[in-house]
Amino acid sequence: MDRTVNPVQAPAFLNGSVFYGCPSAILRWAHPKCRSCFGKRLELTRRRLFAARGARLYLRGDLVAVDRVKKSSIEYETGYLCEGKSENFPHIQTLKNFPKEELSGKVVMVRFDSSILLGEKLDKNSLAVSNALFTVQYLLATAEKVILVSDWKREVSSKLLDSQSVSDILSSLLRRKVVSLKCLSCGVPFKRELLEEADIFLLENLSGFRKEVANCPEFSELLSSEVDVFVNDSFSLSHRVLASTVGISRFSPACVAGFQFEESLRELKRVLNTDKRPYIAIIGGANIHGKAAALKRLVSECDGVVFVGMMSLQIMHALEYSIPSTLLEPRSSDAAVEVIQSARYRKIPIITPKDFWCINDSPGYQIEVIPAHRLGEGWVPVDLGPRSLDEMDSLLSSCKKVIWIGPVKFKSSHSSICTDGASKVAQIVDRLAQRNCEIAIVGNKACSTMIKESRSSASCSVIENASVVWEVLKGRKLPGLLALDRAFPFKIDWTMAYRNPAQPLVVDIGSGNGLFLFGMASRRKDQNFLGLEVNKKLVRRCLDGVHQSGIPNGFFIATNATSTFRSIVSSYPGEVVLVSIQVIEKLPFCQPVKSSVS
Structure with a gap:
């Protein structure tokens, strides 16, 4: 949200229990991690905090109020009811939009991407490193303490020997002393007293803990000890279920996306966008059986596909x-046939190499350009041939969008003899980029080749971890993304919702048919009333009722308040004085007690 947060200092009534003081009691409950903790989504319903019998729907109101509600209802129909249509990419809470005052005095943990910050060849000018x-x-300037956590291996960089060596690297990058903490291996939660030594700390290498990959709840809780806010900035691991990206969200009061995570998600959406036509996919790599679902999606969306590499x-x-047969993958035949049939059904071209640079299996390793139909005569492909590249260039010449995913690589152990095929593909794609063709590059090999050969790589959408894109193309959701807090996807214009948006606000979570709020709004003109209800049909009826009655202090939003409550109330310009909630199931962290409201 764009406005400054107004923390909820009001009592929240929860199934007969009342919590006072700070917003954490409310926000810890109205939070996505509650669903994961308790095994299923909490279903909300309306609780009558005041006697609602005899509540009448007043149909009186001036023309100004009717016009105000009519306009807000139109905006609601075109905007608010659209929430949740993109389940694979939910609207998440980001560090950029997270209220700074909620970071003040807090301990923040950052799950950073070691492949970005700890790489052998670190380009400080790259967007990924900068983000x-x-x-x-940003957190060092706003929070009290910052704890860094990640996994790293020697193959990423020969300098990564232990936590202390990584601390030294990060200290150099951040120009702040990073202190190494060893508490995970002991299995004992660290105390805040340990954080007095410095402002920024580094935990042990997560690759040394099996419980990290197993998403062990005990290990996740250990990671989250003393942590107030968790920031995930490792988008390249969002397709995996890890304790440090998914499990920790169950125990952290707030889970948000860092600047690099947010930018990578934006890049992914650009990569998958299919608005521009003609749209051609260059597909490399291997494992056609495991990627069959993703390939069929590409075939269903593209105007043509070009296969390179082992695939x-x-x-x-x-x-x-x-x-x-030595070049064929197990269980590849059926998957390949399905992809071909899908393309033929849509009547789009499937382009395969017409020739290859090949090595003969005779002594001396003679290398020649061999037509595709002669591969069975003892020739082993090591790279794309000139005819294949010319045909690709011709097909792509009129494209408005190209996605290149996967390496131009063959299985042969002699493929290093002739490896300029990928470079020539990059040159073809670069020429298209200079003609304002939208280019998406996916995968480490494709990205590195494009950077070497291209003069316009900065204008391309780039995602180095192809696994994330393949998972999305298969129709799967990203666990690391879904574990983050949700944000309401639209900016609410409170001046359209209420005649006087500065009045104190009463929020009813699970407002149902709205009779409770209608009755209260008609009685208390000095307060505004907001109903949050997951049932969109009920909300539409309630808005129609507000429109007909001209009530100036009532409004309804269709949303799952367990995930969007924070971002909605944060933008309200006035004071939130009361939040009413009823939960069908008994929450494990509270014992219901009798309470009354006068």
């Missing part, structure tokens, strides 16, 4: 080319 560093620097051989075999 990752800015996340930490092209599986498609060629299904097209009845003679391919040596």
Whole structure:
């Protein structure tokens, strides 16, 4: 949200129990992690905090009020009811929009991406590195303490020996002393007293803990000890279920996306956008069986597909080319046939290589350009041939969007003899980018090749971890993304919702048919009343009722308040004086007690 937060200092009535003081009592409950903790989503309903019998729907109101509600209802129909249509990419809470005052005096944990900040060849001018560093620097300026956590391996960089060496690298990047903490291996939650030594700390290497990969609840709770806000800035791991990205969200009061995570998600959405036509996919890599669902989606969305690398051989075999069995993947035939049938159904072209640079299996390793139909004569492909590249160039010449996903790589151990095929593909794609064709590059090999060969790589959408994109193309959701707090997807114009938005606000979570709020709004003109209800049909009827009656101090929003409550009330310009809630199930962290409201 764009406005400054107004913390809820009002009592929240929860199934007969009342919590006072700070917003944490409310916000801890009205939070996505409650659903994961208790195994299923909490279903909300309306609780009558005041006697609602005899509540009447007053149909009187001046023309100004009617016009105000009519306009807000139109905005609601076109906007608010659209919430939740994109389940794969929910509207998440980001560090950029998270209220700074809620970071003040807090301990914040950042799950950073080691492949970005700890790489052997670190480019400080790259957008990814800049965003990752800015996340930490922003928190150092706003929070009290920052705890960094990640996993790293020697293959990422030879300098990564232990936590102390990583602390030294991060200290150099951040120009602040990063202190190494060893508490995870002991299995004992660290105390706040340990944080007096410095402002920023680094926990042990997570790759040394099996419980990290197993998403162990005990390990997740250990990670979250003394943590007030969790920031996930490791988008490249969002397709995996880890204790440090998913499990920790169950125990942290607030879970938000860092600046690098947010930018990577924005890039992913751009990569998957199919508005521009013609749209062609260049598909490399291997494992056609495991990627069959993703390939069929690409075929269903693109105007043509070009196969390169090992995957092209599986498609060629299904097209009845003679391919040596040593080059075929297990269980690839059925998947290749399904992809071909999908393309034929849509009447789009499937392009496979017409020739290859090949090595003969005879002594001396003679290298020649061999037509595709002669591969079964003892020739082993090591790279794309000139005809294949020319055909690709011709097909792509009129494209408005190209996605290149996967490496131009073959299985042969001699593929290093001739490896300029990927470079020439990058040059073709670069020429398209210079003609304002939208380019998306996915995968480490494709990205590194494009950076070397391209003069316009900065204008391309780039995602180095292809696994994330493949998972989304398969129709799967990203656990690391879904674990973050939700944000209400639209900016609420409170001046359209209420005649006087500065009045104290009463929020009814699970407002149902709205009779309770209608009755209260007609009695208490000095307060505004907001109903949050997950049932969109009920909300539409309530808004119609507000429109007809001209009530100036009542409004309804269709939303799942367990996830969007914070972002909605944070934008309200006045004071929130009361939040009413009823939960069908008994919550494990509170014992119901009798309470009354006068």
